[in-house]
Amino acid sequence: MSVRKKWVTSAFNQISTMDAKGATPPAAECSDGRLSKSKNLKRKLSDDLGTVQKIVNKNVTENMSQKNWLNTFAPSNVNELAIQPKKIAELREWFQHCDSMRNKQPAQICLLSGPSGCGKTAAVYVLSKEFQFYLQEWINPIDQEIIYNLGDQGYGEGYKNSQSEAFKSFLFKASRYRSILGITNDKRRLLMVEDFPNFLLKDGDAFQEILEDYQNYGKSPIIFIVTDSKSRGLNINYNLFTDQLKQKLLIQHINFNAIASTLMQKAMKRFCSIIAMQTEKEMYKVPATVIIDSIVVSAQGDIRNALINLHFAALNGVPGVLVTSLDKPKDSKLMIKKRKSQNSLKSIGKDESITMMHALGRVFNPKYVDNQERFLHNPEDIVDAFVTEPKKFTDMLQTNYLSHFREIEYIAPASNGLSLSDLLFQEYREDTLAHVGLNIAIRSLMVTNKQPITAWLPVKAPKRLVLDHQAKLPKEAAHHLIKPYNVSSNLYNTDYHTYVKILSQQNK
Structure with missing residues (x-):
C-alpha cells in the first residue's frame, strides 16, 4: 500500500501572477488541531508573500523613477530651451x-x-x-560582428555583417x-x-x-x-x-555656442521649480541660492554638467556641497559692474583643460591679484597641464619669449632660467628633473617680465636645427676666427656661423 504524500505549494509559485487552481491538492484526513495549525501556517505564509510582493513592486517603481530621472527635466517646448x-x-x-x-x-x-x-x-x-x-x-x-549561419554550414561557420x-x-x-x-x-x-x-x-x-x-x-x-x-x-x-x-x-x-550665464540661470530656475513639485519632494530638496550660483559658474556653459551637479546637490540625505570663492582682479570691469562675489563648486564641476595657446598667453602676459603680489593663474597648474610634454612646451617658450619683453635687463634673468631648464632636460636618468625644468622655465618668464608687451604677436613654431657632423669649416671662416681657430663643426654652426655670415656681407 502506498500512502500519498502531503501536497506542498512552493513559495515562488505564489509570487507569480498565475493562478494554481488547476493543481488542487487531494484532501487529507487529519485531526482538528493539525487542521487549524495548517490554516494558520498557510495564512502566515500568504501574509509574508504579500509583504514581499509589495516590497518588490516598490523597488521596481523606485528603480524605474531613478532610471528616468533625466527625462523629468527635459524641455517640452521651445520656450524651455536654454539656447x-x-x-x-x-x-x-x-x-x-x-x-x-x-x-x-x-x-x-x-x-x-x-x-x-x-x-x-x-x-x-x-x-x-x-x-x-x-x-x-x-x-x-553592442555586438558589431554578427555571425549568420546558413543551412548547409556547420556550427561556427558563416559570414559576418560589417x-x-x-x-x-x-x-x-x-x-x-x-x-x-x-x-x-x-x-x-x-x-x-x-x-x-x-x-x-x-x-x-x-x-x-x-x-x-x-x-x-x-x-x-x-x-x-x-x-x-x-x-x-x-x-x-x-x-x-x-x-x-x-x-x-x-x-x-x-x-551652437556655449550657453550664456543668463540662459543658464533661467534654466536652473525651471529645474528648481520641478524639484519643488509635490511629486519630487520625496527625492529632492531645493538647494540654496549660493549652491545654484556656484553650479552655474562651474558648468562653464554646459547645461548637462549643471543638471548633473544639481541632481547630486539636491538629493535628500546628501551632505552639503562645498564651494570655494573665485579670485578676481580688483580692478577688473566685472567687479566694478558686479559687487556680488562669485563662488565655484569645490568638489564637482567641469574640468577646464588648458590649450597650448592659452598657456603661452598666461606665461607671456601674467596677470596679478592682491596688489601685484600673487599670480592670477597658478604656475603649478600650467606645469601640471604640460607635465607629459615638458620639452615641447619649453621649446615654444624659447622660440617666442623675446618678442614679449621690453627691456634687456628683464631678458637676461629669463634667459638664464631657460638655459637652466634646458640643462635639466638633458639629464635622462631622473624623471623628476623634467618637471623641475619645466617649472623653472615657466616661473622665470612670469616673474622676470615686469612690463610685458600687450600687442598682438604671432606664435612661431620651434625650428629643429640639423647639424652636419661631416661638414668642414668654410674658407671665409678662417678670416674672421681668432687663430688658432680650432673650432668643431657643432660649435661653429651653433655659435659662430651667424656672426661669420654678417661679417662676410659687411666686407663685401
Whole structure:
C-alpha cells in the first residue's frame, strides 16, 4: 500500500501572477488541531508573500523613477530651451525647408555642431515634435560582428555583417520604408546620427560615398550632431565634414555656442521649480541660492554638467556641497559692474583643460591679484597641464619669449632660467628633473617680465636645427676666427656661423 504524500505549494509559485487552481491538492484526513495549525501556517505564509510582493513592486517603481530621472527635466517646448533665439530660428528654418521639400530630391542634410552640453540634441527633439517628425536615431550596436549561419554550414561557420553595411541599411531602409507597427503612418520621418560608427572616423572617403548615395536615393531628411573637440585628430567636424563636401552636397551647417550665464540661470530656475513639485519632494530638496550660483559658474556653459551637479546637490540625505570663492582682479570691469562675489563648486564641476595657446598667453602676459603680489593663474597648474610634454612646451617658450619683453635687463634673468631648464632636460636618468625644468622655465618668464608687451604677436613654431657632423669649416671662416681657430663643426654652426655670415656681407 502506498500512502500519498502531503501536497506542498512552493513559495515562488505564489509570487507569480498565475493562478494554481488547476493543481488542487487531494484532501487529507487529519485531526482538528493539525487542521487549524495548517490554516494558520498557510495564512502566515500568504501574509509574508504579500509583504514581499509589495516590497518588490516598490523597488521596481523606485528603480524605474531613478532610471528616468533625466527625462523629468527635459524641455517640452521651445520656450524651455536654454539656447540663443537666433540659433533656434536657424534650425527652425531648416525644418521648414524640409517640410516644403517633402518627398523631393535631393535629400536634405544638416550638420549641427557645438560644444558639449549646449542643447543640440534637446533642440532637435523639441522641434521635431513641433513639426510632427518621427525621429529615428542611429545607435551603435553592442555586438558589431554578427555571425549568420546558413543551412548547409556547420556550427561556427558563416559570414559576418560589417558595421558599414549595418549603417547603410539603417540609412536607406529607415528613410524609405514605414514601420510595421504603424507608429509613423501619420508622421514624416527624420533621421538623426549622433553616435558615429567607428569605421567612419578612419575612412572619410567611405563617408562621402555614403552621403552621396543617400542624397540621391534617401527619402527623408537627416541631421548629424557633432560635438566640438579641441584636438584636430578627434574633431569629426573637421575630418569628415570638409568644406568641399558641404559645398558639394549643400549641407546646412548650424553651429551652437556655449550657453550664456543668463540662459543658464533661467534654466536652473525651471529645474528648481520641478524639484519643488509635490511629486519630487520625496527625492529632492531645493538647494540654496549660493549652491545654484556656484553650479552655474562651474558648468562653464554646459547645461548637462549643471543638471548633473544639481541632481547630486539636491538629493535628500546628501551632505552639503562645498564651494570655494573665485579670485578676481580688483580692478577688473566685472567687479566694478558686479559687487556680488562669485563662488565655484569645490568638489564637482567641469574640468577646464588648458590649450597650448592659452598657456603661452598666461606665461607671456601674467596677470596679478592682491596688489601685484600673487599670480592670477597658478604656475603649478600650467606645469601640471604640460607635465607629459615638458620639452615641447619649453621649446615654444624659447622660440617666442623675446618678442614679449621690453627691456634687456628683464631678458637676461629669463634667459638664464631657460638655459637652466634646458640643462635639466638633458639629464635622462631622473624623471623628476623634467618637471623641475619645466617649472623653472615657466616661473622665470612670469616673474622676470615686469612690463610685458600687450600687442598682438604671432606664435612661431620651434625650428629643429640639423647639424652636419661631416661638414668642414668654410674658407671665409678662417678670416674672421681668432687663430688658432680650432673650432668643431657643432660649435661653429651653433655659435659662430651667424656672426661669420654678417661679417662676410659687411666686407663685401
